[in-house]
Amino acid sequence: MSQVSSAALIIGASSGVGRALAEQLAKKGYKLLLVARQERDLSALANHLNQTTSGKVSYLSLDLSNWNEEKSQRLFERAENSLGDVSRLFLISGANSESDQFPLSSRTLSSLFEVNALAPIHIANQITTEHKKWKLKSITVCSSIAAPVPRSRNIAYATAKAALESFVTGCRHYLSSQNIPFQIYRLGYVDTNLSFGQKLLFPAISPENVAQVLIKKSDKDLGIVYLPFYWRFIILVLKALPWTIYKKLSF
Incomplete structure (x- = not known):
């Protein structure tokens, strides 16, 4: 990753992949705003x-549920003041x-869609629209292998991630003439508290390894990427x- 532009906004930074990403970028001397x-x-x-x-690390405590104009203003004012x-x-x-399974309550459906789709979409929309102001160099998104193969369990989560993928792909198309790279990672099993104790079909990848890939590839316009890579073939089989x-x- 180039060190010419060294300011990063991380949404979802307190644990898992987001925390590992913050730790590795900070070691590289980045200015960070952790949200x-x-x-x-x-x-x-x-x-x-x-x-x-x-x-140089700053942070902002912000709940992504019930996203509104006031939260958006707080986020981007803090980004401007902390990062420039x-x-x-x-x-x-x-x-x-x-x-997140049937019977699915309206509360569960709404809350999962707000956190996994609506708030990230609002943030991506503003950054994309104002890309020149923010001197945007790349957008990296963590999605899930659940997005392309929906099932009865985790259906709201999968639907939200699919919606986020679709919107960010639209952002990529809008900015294609600006040569701004986009990566959308469909993550397989990640070794976090959420997966601890579960019987997984395939090995889990560590948050640290995911973060390393995200940083290494952030200058490349990759579109949708599976991580680990073998999930691409598994998903192709499932979809067929x-x-x-x-x-x-x-x-």
């Missing part, structure tokens, strides 16, 4: 990185729920299955 809901976690992380790395520009946008945030077989699968 997540848990202020205690953000404060501890920012203080630690400011003391142990050459990075947003050369790198990382949309890492994600949330799921054990209740006739419905009579697919409907019997439990995964």
